[in-house]
Amino acid sequence: MSPRITDSAQAAQELKRIVGNTERIAFFGGAGVSTASGIPDFRSPSGLYHQRFAYPPETMLSHEFFVTHTAEFYDFYRTRMIALGAKPNRAHLKLAELEGRGKITGIVTQNIDGLHQMAGSRAVWELHGSVHRNICRRCGRTYPAEWILETEGAPSCEACGGLVKPDVVLYNESLDEDVILGAIDAISHAEVLIVGGTSLVVYPAAGLVRSFQGSTLVIVNLEPTAQDAFADLVCACDIASAFDF
DSSP: OOOEEOOHHHHHHHHHHHHHTOSOEEEEEOGGGSGGGTOOOSSSTTSGGGSOOSSOHHHHTBHHHHHHSHHHHHHHIIIIIOOTTOOOOHHHHHHHHHHHTTOEEEEEEOOOSOHHHHHTOOSEEETTEEEEEEEETTTOOEEOHHHHHHOOSSOBOTTTOOBEEEEEOOBTOOOOHHHHHHHHHHHHTOSEEEEESOOSOSTTGGGGGGGOOSSEEEEEOSSOOTTGGGOSEEEOSOHHHHTOO
16 A cells, blocks of 8 residues: 555655655646645535536536536636636645756646646646636637636637637547656656646546656645545645645
């Protein structure tokens, strides 16, 4: 059985030790990385999947719903998916610091909030896109999230009148091939892979962890994950606190 730590302070010390002895670290993160920034996750008791809406969140975040209920999709997207007031927490900031020191060689994230870049990280592979890019399907013009929040209903491009779609991977849409290849490269060449804030149940993103060929796999997540048995260390604690070193 993998060593399991539940105390955040002890987890921080272990992470500090591992980071100090490693030169090539990749990080794979999910929604739990941003909960300390006030952005709800999906599957925890307080997550989006446990809240009541007119339709299930999985339905409203699907390609089919975007096509057939575009205005309702945007009502949900504006109020639940865009969080411009959120700021990077200790996990984001520590990862950016480690990248600046040459320790972190790649961050692979399932999040769409852009908080890793806001914290200063540059080697970020956004598997599911970003709310900060919204692209006209007709002419390709790009709009920021702030512009989306100022619109109503289904937003139309100011240049050509085409429908603007978030550069976010919805259910039943494919991941970007170049992003996948970049993520695989970052993970497969790392000595240490730290997985944080994800239950590792969303595929194909979670399957990228299998690309890891290094020496040490660390999982930091409050709840058990499907990969815990394969980890060298499991930290069952708050991820922001675990990165407080």
